[in-house]
Amino acid sequence: MRETLFHLERSQPATLQAQIREVLTRAIAAGRLQPGEPVPSTRAMAGQLGVSRNTVTLAYQALVSEGFLMARERSGYFVDAQAVDGLSTGPQATEPRPQSAEAGIDWRARMVEHCADDRLVFRPADWQRHPFPFVYGQVDAQVFPIAEWRDCVRQAMGRRWLDAWTLDRYSEDDALLTEEIARRILPRRGISASPSQVLVTLGAQNALYLIAALLVGRNTPVAMEEPGYPDLRLMLARRTDALRQVSVDHDGVMVGAALEGASILFCTPSHHYPTTVTMSLERRRALLDAARRESLVIVEDDYEFEANYIGAPLPALKSLDEDGRVIYVGSFSKSLMPGLRLGFIAADEALIAELRALRRLMLRHPPGNNQRAAALFLANGHFDVLVRRIHRTYRERWQVMSEALERHLPGWARSPGFGGSSYWLTGAEGLDAAQLARRALDEGVVIEPGEPFFAQAGAGRRNFRLGFSSIPADRIPEGIARLRAACDAL
The missing domain is CATH 3.40.640.10 (Type I PLP-dependent aspartate aminotransferase-like (Major domain))
Incomplete structure (x- = not known):
């Protein structure tokens, strides 16, 4: 925080002392200054803002009396923990400066192209929290050396x-x-x-x-x-x-x-x-x-x-x-x-x-x-060892998933021909894989609906992908059983 650049608006009607107090209280409320953390010294703050040291000292003393700071002899000023307890901290606590409609910028109008797209592969950000993450392209820490x-x-x-x-x-x-x-x-x-x-x-x-x-x-x-x-x-x-x-x-x-x-x-x-x-x-x-x-x-x-x-x-x-x-x-x-x-x-x-x-x-x-x-x-030579370990691990999971799919979702899966780390499934007529993904998530099962992989709108609604690179083999059977239960519930 000592290296953070503070600045004052000289044209504002508020006094310099008031502005310094506002700058620091905003930093405390936003969590940028933590309880017990030192604030810049009066000399450093005065030099940075281009004001007299007395101005900064008076602002700091006011914050001490208000309970935001505490002074320690020969050590300087620190954020008072009790003051922080009474504040709503975090980024949301910092209110943006009011901005008139005329001053705002229409960024979309200035963009020569728009890259955001909502047809992306479904994968919750907290997929690792779920016990049966059949997600694709992730690494199992137990396999990696x-x-x-x-x-x-x-x-x-x-x-x-x-x-x-x-x-x-x-x-x-x-x-x-x-x-x-x-x-x-x-x-x-x-x-x-x-x-x-x-x-x-x-x-x-x-x-x-x-x-x-x-x-x-x-x-x-x-x-x-x-x-x-x-x-x-x-x-x-x-x-x-x-x-x-x-x-x-x-x-x-x-x-x-x-x-x-x-x-x-x-x-x-x-x-x-x-x-x-x-x-x-x-x-x-x-x-x-x-x-x-x-x-x-x-x-x-x-x-x-x-x-x-x-x-x-x-x-x-x-x-x-x-x-x-x-x-x-x-x-x-x-x-x-x-x-x-x-x-x-x-x-x-x-x-x-x-x-x-x-x-x-x-x-x-x-x-x-x-x-x-x-x-x-x-x-x-570590990569060679890793590849052999991947072969053993993935082959076991591939076999376990093949058996589980044949037991619970017979005829739905397309088995990888020469390896890989996922299965591609085509569900029964009328299946909505996106709806299934939402229902399965309630059971701790993460799957990836197939519709985003198709250019044609509405295609792939019955398809979904099951990855097995980041789920242990012993969890696969129960995960597929829960997926079957989610299908039945629909």
Whole structure:
């Protein structure tokens, strides 16, 4: 609080003493000054406000007599705890200054676009409080090797790696991280790339935004999957008037008339988002053939690349690409942690150079300390151990959920083909999944209704998603049983 800038309005009719008293009482009422906390000294406050020290002293003495402050000999002035007990503290206690209608700004009128949207995936902010959180994309702390990550962070913060995270590298990434991605991560997906063909991003979503900003204009014909990633649809709809939806069947995104004339396709071949369908090898080859004929660029979002634990994983679409037209997007959000916000793009070097220049204009580069800690986590082999642990844990939960769904909701579930961390369900005729989600929440069960994943209004009302990355296996059966009870109650 000593560093907080106070200011006075010299034009106000109130005296300087009265204004100083008001400033401090507002700070106490709002909770910015806590009980027992010292207020700025009379000398410091006088210097900051440009008034005499006597003026401040008289204001402080008045606040002492009013019970807001208490004076301690040779120590200064402190907030009186008894005064705070009688106040309504917190941000709501600070009344905003009155503002005339003429002085107000109509911010919506000034905005060139509006990004808020109410068709987002349902997930209560306090989902962790509920005993059966079938939410997607979250990390189970019991699976994550916290001690090993802490050790890598400690190493990254040491003097040896000081330059890696203290310097402004402008548009450059951590060389150790791009080397590890090119040498350790991409080969697992059958992709051969040099570090110069890799760009680190703030997660997969940042990668998709960069690509869209660089390659999608107002008249660019763009295709994406239906159903698909809601945030990507919102992102693309704000950039082009020629967005089209491409249906998905049991083999993945369908190759047909919807792709004719398209310039770029965004797709999720390994685990279709959200149905978990894995694109077959035959469909991948057909898609690449069509892309060659149509001069189509493909953005492959391999957001869950480490969660292939059922059978042999198919190679990434980019590994089959002979023309360099596939842009590969990866993310560490489903393995390390979503809060880390680290992902990457692997593509032709010329494209990476332009994406790097664009990223520099937006945020320069992701935080160096996070990049170096992740690089050490990879280099020390901890990521390999984590992936094996994820495989064991997710496979067990996948099996337990499969059995529970077959018992309580037979025929509703689409089982993941090559792993992943969720199930996609289609309920009985007439089911409203949004209504079910609200009813299930009363039973402590969190599910994600499917309607936001569809572009067509009203589609997906019977669908919902059940994630199992953040719920222990022993809770799954009861959670599904309660979900069944919620269905029956409707």
